[in-house]
Amino acid sequence: MSIRRSVVVALVLGSGFGAVTSVMNEVASPMGAIGSRIAGTGWASTAEVTTLLLDAGWAWAALAVVAGALTGVRMSGAAAGALALISATTVYYLSDSILREEPLALYGPELVQWSIAAAVLGLPLGAVGASINDAGVIGLLAGLTVPVGAAVQMLVLPPSTGASAANPAAAWAQGIVFAAAAVAAAVVTARFVADSRRRRRAEAVDAVVS
Template identity: 55%
Template sequence: MKIILGSLAAGAGLGAATSLVNALSSPYAELGAPLTGTVWASAAKVLSLLMDAGWSWAALAVAMGWLARTRALGALAGALALIAATGAYYVTDALVWGAGTEMIRWWVVGLPFGLVLGAVGAAIRRPGLTGLLAALTVPVGAAVQMVVLPPGPHLTVTSAMVLAEVIVWTASALGAGWAVRRFWATKRAGTAG
């Protein structure tokens, strides 16, 4: 029960925080307009680029699955986290921006992805190739997103975009390195024992 409530809380927190950070980073939002041109606006922009990315939401579902430990509970935890994140995101958007919602459409997408990603997160604990591939899901997914859909909707490159890309590439490399190191360490421990 704790993991279910934790997944709902973590999802709602990520969704609401993402919407708020998006509003703080925009000079066109009521919350962001007073910050325009300040270091706080730049920081909010970097956070917005990091939080409002597919890989970060996928990481939420994987993390909840990892915490759940079992495949079935992990799948449920991942799906609930994405459903709560989507709901909180669009409710916060409606309050902050007065924006419309595409919540139902994203729930339809988030449910199957959350189930799969949560199960993947639970599989990280497994030794061998299964655990390695599961542990590589988020770092590789983030790297692929950086190639296919890098942060920033603008044609001009900004320092916030560059910093966000550096953070994602660094975190992806560190995450992949951790996964590979863990794989080899468990493989050596298995052959030594």
């Protein structure tokens, strides 16, 4: 993928993710203009589960990994990962400012803080994403980064933190993450095993021919 296209893709992914996350937070909040209208309905429950998933650290990390994976090159992937997170952070606060009818300057300190974090963390995460299609152990570890990280976060910092332990939305979010992480890890591992077998067969054929 060309550098220009990588930049565009990272900006689109990041901006879209930041906007959707901000909007879903507003919809899930019973104090929001939209959330107050759907409070107590199935739509409200769905919005709450969705926002718990989007607000999780692993989801933001996955954004950088995906942006990097789309480039396929480590240097470009690192830059794409950082750019995607920075744009997501910027649009997130910009959207919050618009939805809440508050000045963007009010979010200035947080925006700067999280933009710096996005740049620092986005670089290695983007590089990891660009390594997903590598052969061998490197590709395996890169592919397991997001599902393993997501599962660990659900154990260490479950979505029920700060809310009622019996919150059904938190339980649903946790279950969805565990299920998705298990499927993703199984797919990545199966691909690694299949690739390893193909390489061994190819090496055996080469040895016979030689």
